[in-house]
Amino acid sequence: MIFRLAMKNILGAGLRTWLNIFILSLSYFVIIALQGLYVGWQDDASREMKNWDFAGGQYWQETYDPYDPFTLEESHATIPEDLQKLIANGEAISILFSPATIYTDGRMRNIVLKGIEPSQNLIELPTNFLTDSDGEINCIIGSGFADNLNIKEGDYIVLRWRDKNGTYDACDLKVAHIFSTTVITVESNQVWISLSILQEMLGLPNEGTIITVKDEKYKKEFFSWQHKDLDFLLLDLTKMIKAKTIGSSIMYMLMLFLAMLAIFDTQVLSIFRRRKEMGTMMALGMTRLKIIQLFTLEGVLHAVLAILMGAVYGIPLLSHFEKVGMKIGMDAKEWGLSGLDDALYPVYGWKLVFGTIVLVLIIVTIVSFLPTRKIAKLKPTDALRGKMTK
Amino acid sequence: MNIIIIEKMSKHYPIGGGKFTALKDIDLEFTKGEFTGIVGPSGSGKTTLLNIIGSLDTQSEGNVEVMGNPIRKLSSKKAAKLRSQHIGFIFQTYNLLPVYTVFENVEFPLILLGISAEKRKEAVLDALEWVGLSDKAKSRPAQLSGGECQRVAIARAIVKKPNLVLADEPTANLDAENSHHILKTMKKLNEKLGTTFIFSTHDAKVIQYLRRKISLLDGKVSNDEIINEDDYDL
Numbered sequence A: 001m002i003f004r005l006a007m008k009n010i011l012g013a014g015l016r017t018w019l020n021i022f023i024l025s026l027s028y029f030v031i032i033a034l035q036g037l038y039v040g041w042q043d044d045a046s047r048e049m050k051n052w053d054f055a056g057g058q059y060w061q062e063t064y065d066p067y068d069p070f071t072l073e074e075s076h077a078t079i080p081e082d083l084q085k086l087i088a089n090g091e092a093i094s095i096l097f098s099p100a101t102i103y104t105d106g107r108m109r110n111i112v113l114k115g116i117e118p119s120q121n122l123i124e125l126p127t128n129f130l131t132d133s134d135g136e137i138n139c140i141i142g143s144g145f146a147d148n149l150n151i152k153e154g155d156y157i158v159l160r161w162r163d164k165n166g167t168y169d170a171c172d173l174k175v176a177h178i179f180s181t182t183v184i185t186v187e188s189n190q191v192w193i194s195l196s197i198l199q200e201m202l203g204l205p206n207e208g209t210i211i212t213v214k215d216e217k218y219k220k221e222f223f224s225w226q227h228k229d230l231d232f233l234l235l236d237l238t239k240m241i242k243a244k245t246i247g248s249s250i251m252y253m254l255m256l257f258l259a260m261l262a263i264f265d266t267q268v269l270s271i272f273r274r275r276k277e278m279g280t281m282m283a284l285g286m287t288r289l290k291i292i293q294l295f296t297l298e299g300v301l302h303a304v305l306a307i308l309m310g311a312v313y314g315i316p317l318l319s320h321f322e323k324v325g326m327k328i329g330m331d332a333k334e335w336g337l338s339g340l341d342d343a344l345y346p347v348y349g350w351k352l353v354f355g356t357i358v359l360v361l362i363i364v365t366i367v368s369f370l371p372t373r374k375i376a377k378l379k380p381t382d383a384l385r386g387k388m389t390k
Numbered sequence B: 001m002n003i004i005i006i007e008k009m010s011k012h013y014p015i016g017g018g019k020f021t022a023l024k025d026i027d028l029e030f031t032k033g034e035f036t037g038i039v040g041p042s043g044s045g046k047t048t049l050l051n052i053i054g055s056l057d058t059q060s061e062g063n064v065e066v067m068g069n070p071i072r073k074l075s076s077k078k079a080a081k082l083r084s085q086h087i088g089f090i091f092q093t094y095n096l097l098p099v100y101t102v103f104e105n106v107e108f109p110l111i112l113l114g115i116s117a118e119k120r121k122e123a124v125l126d127a128l129e130w131v132g133l134s135d136k137a138k139s140r141p142a143q144l145s146g147g148e149c150q151r152v153a154i155a156r157a158i159v160k161k162p163n164l165v166l167a168d169e170p171t172a173n174l175d176a177e178n179s180h181h182i183l184k185t186m187k188k189l190n191e192k193l194g195t196t197f198i199f200s201t202h203d204a205k206v207i208q209y210l211r212r213k214i215s216l217l218d219g220k221v222s223n224d225e226i227i228n229e230d231d232y233d234l
């Protein structure tokens, strides 16, 4: 009975109802679209970072700290036997880091020299270019860094490093390939060469700094190695995206605010405007509880109708974005962000859609309930006196 | 049989720090089937009295019993039940629900009583026929004249065949012709259904229809008389 009355009240109110429902549906739509963009970005970026860097997780030699260049020289250890087996099966790769200096164009630059097995195919880094050829030492570097140094494929750079005994040595590296990636952790300030050559250069056979494994579930403990799972490795990304999306959360708040306004107009204002109507219903013998139920349900029905209306135009639009992606007019690397291509592919998970719907429903319910309850608590005579033109 | 008993009833309204006495020491009884008007100048307490009888408000002192229900002791739920089952209201400003059609407005009290759709339809059509609005069932209040609105309100008040109909200045917003029509309609229903009608008025046209006239002055009953005895049966 309450449901039918609420429905009648809504549909009887005509155009205004539909306008409000439309605004509500728009806020659903924008909230979901924006959040989808955010999720899509995060998905994209974390996929790229897994493909290029983290695979299924990493073991870090215990003193290794990516933010501390001074301990880098000591951050290496013998690879545990179990991990060596994984490496032999192609289910893990070990990477050795060493601080080094390069000279190009008469300028000097401190870098991280990274050694990796050329035949690996666990991460997308094009390490096949590191295979030795005619006695030269090949290296690969990322395009951003190469631009920065002003070097091209085929150029030579002078490398100077210190071996484990602290003895300086130098040699020429040939830039065999310049790769392009969105993952800055494998390109900024670093030069990749073959693992066996680096081990030889440093005098550290069988040692590594990090070991990247394929299997996310592989979490065995090893002495002097620390396992870092993907949650940890992607934490920076997650944090960064959160920080960078403040702009979008402002939009989000704005939309929520608009949604509230729509609800406020239909609910709060009209409920106060409809005081006399409530008073009349009381006089006709409707109980307070029923009146509260009726008017709250009316608000909730607005939100439900908005979901239906939003679905009508929202689903085709959102799935279009999902397929085609959204062009973003800026250079992601300028933002210092990983994993951002020039087009973003938003992802609309059921969690996101469902969460937004529930959120708006809860807000609508509260915003409908509170003023209704307030008026329903009035004496019928006071409610009846409510100013209202027929 | 008395359906309303009022004993030593007073009503005060709080104003500022003190209180304003709107009704003072009222003693009244109403029997079933009365057709009674409460007359008096503006501010004499007519609306206040009707509201208390209708359990929309409560008295400050004394006793008021409506069909055996002590008004002051009723919970809001019990009061709603009393109104729903036994009392019909007619307001000066009609108070129709604007988004509902005429039919739906008249149907509303029956929905509250949980009556089946089939029986509701029958009762609503009957009620609309009594007030002469059968052809307006699908209209909305905004499309009706004031007189028609008030007739819808009457239909809504009597559709559930209540024991008591309370009408607060039902003709105040109507012209002479409509006022007479409304009163004739109410009188007819009073005779046909035995419904007790109590209404407030300061409209002289109304007096000729009354059987009993209660005069209020400054919150007190100044006169209570049976009138029009001779032509009452006409």
Ligand SMILES: Nc1ncnc2c1ncn2[C@@H]1O[C@H](COP(=O)(O)OP(=O)(O)OP(=O)(O)O)[C@@H](O)[C@H]1O
Binding pocket: B013, B014, B015, B020, B021, B022, B040, B041, B042, B043, B044, B045, B046, B047, B048, B049, B202
């Ligand atoms: N809620 C209230 N608070 C304070 N005073 C009130 C309230 N309601 C009514 N009064 C006062 O009580 C007195 C009686 O009011 P009531 O509305 O019963 O008069 P009335 O006879 O119906 O007048 P009218 O013919 O103008 O409708 C008036 O002086 C009025 O100002």
Ligand SMILES: [Mg+2]
Binding pocket: B046, B047, B048, B168
């Ligand atoms: Mg009055």
